[in-house]
Amino acid sequence: MAGKKREIQLQAVINNQSLWDEMMQNKGLTVIDVYQAWCGPCKAMQTLFRKLKNELNEDELLHFAVAEADSIVTLQPFRDKCEPVFLFSVNGTIVAKIQGANAPLVNQKIIALVNEERKIAAGEMVRPQYHEIAFVDSDSEDAGELNYEGVDQIYTIVIIKPDAVAARKVQEIKEKIIKAGFVIEAEDKKPLTEEQVKHFYSQIVDQPDFEDFVSFMTRNLSYILVVSQAKAKQPSWDESEVNSETESKEPWDEQQEMAKPSRMKGNLQQYLEIQQISQFCDVEENITNTKFIDVLIPDFKKIRGIKFEKILALLRPALANERTEDVLNKIQDEGFKILLQRQIVLSEEEAKTLCKEYENKDYFGNVIENMTSGPSLALVLVRENGLGHWKQLIGPSNVEEAKEYFPECLCAQFAIEGLPINQLYGSDSLEAAEREIQHFFPPQHTVALIKPHVTQEQREDIMKIIKETGFDITQMKETLLIEEEAEKIYFKIKRKAFYKDVLDVLAEGTSLVMILTKWNAVSDWRRLMGPTDPEEARLLSPDSIRAQFGKNILKNAVHGASNMEEAMETISRMFEDFVPENLEEN
Numbered sequence: 001m002a003g004k005k006r007e008i009q010l011q012a013v014i015n016n017q018s019l020w021d022e023m024m025q026n027k028g029l030t031v032i033d034v035y036q037a038w039c040g041p042c043k044a045m046q047t048l049f050r051k052l053k054n055e056l057n058e059d060e061l062l063h064f065a066v067a068e069a070d071s072i073v074t075l076q077p078f079r080d081k082c083e084p085v086f087l088f089s090v091n092g093t094i095v096a097k098i099q100g101a102n103a104p105l106v107n108q109k110i111i112a113l114v115n116e117e118r119k120i121a122a123g124e125m126v127r128p129q130y131h132e133i134a135f136v137d138s139d140s141e142d143a144g145e146l147n148y149e150g151v152d153q154i155y156t157i158v159i160i161k162p163d164a165v166a167a168r169k170v171q172e173i174k175e176k177i178i179k180a181g182f183v184i185e186a187e188d189k190k191p192l193t194e195e196q197v198k199h200f201y202s203q204i205v206d207q208p209d210f211e212d213f214v215s216f217m218t219r220n221l222s223y224i225l226v227v228s229q230a231k232a233k234q235p236s237w238d239e240s241e242v243n244s245e246t247e248s249k250e251p252w253d254e255q256q257e258m259a260k261p262s263r264m265k266g267n268l269q270q271y272l273e274i275q276q277i278s279q280f281c282d283v284e285e286n287i288t289n290t291k292f293i294d295v296l297i298p299d300f301k302k303i304r305g306i307k308f309e310k311i312l313a314l315l316r317p318a319l320a321n322e323r324t325e326d327v328l329n330k331i332q333d334e335g336f337k338i339l340l341q342r343q344i345v346l347s348e349e350e351a352k353t354l355c356k357e358y359e360n361k362d363y364f365g366n367v368i369e370n371m372t373s374g375p376s377l378a379l380v381l382v383r384e385n386g387l388g389h390w391k392q393l394i395g396p397s398n399v400e401e402a403k404e405y406f407p408e409c410l411c412a413q414f415a416i417e418g419l420p421i422n423q424l425y426g427s428d429s430l431e432a433a434e435r436e437i438q439h440f441f442p443p444q445h446t447v448a449l450i451k452p453h454v455t456q457e458q459r460e461d462i463m464k465i466i467k468e469t470g471f472d473i474t475q476m477k478e479t480l481l482i483e484e485e486a487e488k489i490y491f492k493i494k495r496k497a498f499y500k501d502v503l504d505v506l507a508e509g510t511s512l513v514m515i516l517t518k519w520n521a522v523s524d525w526r527r528l529m530g531p532t533d534p535e536e537a538r539l540l541s542p543d544s545i546r547a548q549f550g551k552n553i554l555k556n557a558v559h560g561a562s563n564m565e566e567a568m569e570t571i572s573r574m575f576e577d578f579v580p581e582n583l584e585e586n
């Protein structure tokens, strides 16, 4: 009897519009189970609600209700639903909707919203501006759009803050997040726009130093990660499995306990705190509405889950000498983008490392001799699932086997008479790829400047081109280049007649100064900029940045160091704390 009484008190029964309107006056969170007359409220979920009510112990902030869809005008859109719908009302605004008895998702949502209410009540955060969700039927929505709360994928956004990006903490943080069982669905390194900062940090917009914070975030590089949790088999939330009197035996709890040793479940913020890296990141968890993510990563829906992988590929000398063009066409036809390429005569040591798989063969000596006999062509290729695709494309290491079983593969197609080995090499793993790319294409730094006349939109376009060309924007700062600051960049033209005009153009507004990093960065950046005079650029190099964004010889959009010495000199003057990494003369 006592159990039954508790159950009645747990959820307010809302069976007409005026009771609904009254309920909307509740302070804090109200979780409403919207049900159909023919099936009644969700019994299984009541067990979860009771557990949360006990655990959270929040009579003022947390309320539960059941509402019959048919009897309330507001709930008309749910009349024909054949599964329960849970609505989450905060201070009278419906802020979320979950379709189906998805206990883990409902559990997470309640905990997150109650925690938010607690923080607001304690004055630790300001109430966010809620957007009432639409009561549309998610079955009739575009199936490709995951806009509403009916999805079972929950995302977390991690913003690695500019000071941590500058201190090169990104890799370490990413590795820790992956190790804990989270999946990086999308990532981007960029300065946030004002709109993005206000969107992500909506809870602190009223703080007095928020404007300074916006300026800091928009002038420096942040690293944005969208992560999800690797999916675990979720327990059924079947009433028959649940003993409501012995709450410690809940199946979901048990499964969570069992899952803990192999992967970190739940709160990423907590995990980052334990790892002592939370000070470098700001985290927003439990995001089920991808529109929130779209503001930060606009093409998120397109790139979600796609793994672009970089690998090192090599055409051995005999093939590089005879049929490079055919091979490159084939590689591109297979969807690979050639990011970098160079000819290189391998040393004996390099050849031995790359031909390790043949070291026990009697022809190993011949292979090494052949490998060092002339230039090989090294390539950095990128493609979705690049590693697996490349392995499949090149085929087995042995020519006979390739010809017999995989005649379409590159090993068979591009075999060289008298040589039993695959004429193409590819990295064996992503770790090997990173190592090999670093070895054959050692990174170089250059300095780049986007001039003041370039609009914000054009700046973003230029940065996109820079990234697509394979540059890493390693450091960035927005600054007004006047007097000594301008001289730090333009010291070599100080005595030219046009120096004063250059200074006048720079004084018109702030410039964006960047350190760009990639193999051959100095000359590749100059090539990407194009000729100094935009008129000439439009004629000779129409795809170049100056051709696209330059107005005249002074307002020619961008600047770059002319050589390695100038690049290093400028970097050390502009970015005093920057320590170059793996700097190679290439």
Ligand SMILES: Nc1ncnc2c1ncn2[C@@H]1O[C@H](COP(=O)(O)OP(=O)(O)OP(=O)(O)O)[C@@H](O)[C@H]1O
Pocket: 493, 498, 501, 502, 531, 532, 553, 554, 555, 556, 558, 559, 560, 561, 562
């Ligand atoms: N003849 C000129 N008349 C007016 N301005 C010029 C002239 N030549 C160069 N400039 C300006 O001075 C800047 C620096 O000149 P510099 O000779 O270093 O050009 P650059 O090496 O071709 O290009 P940058 O150094 O900008 O990458 C140029 O970007 C351009 O805006």
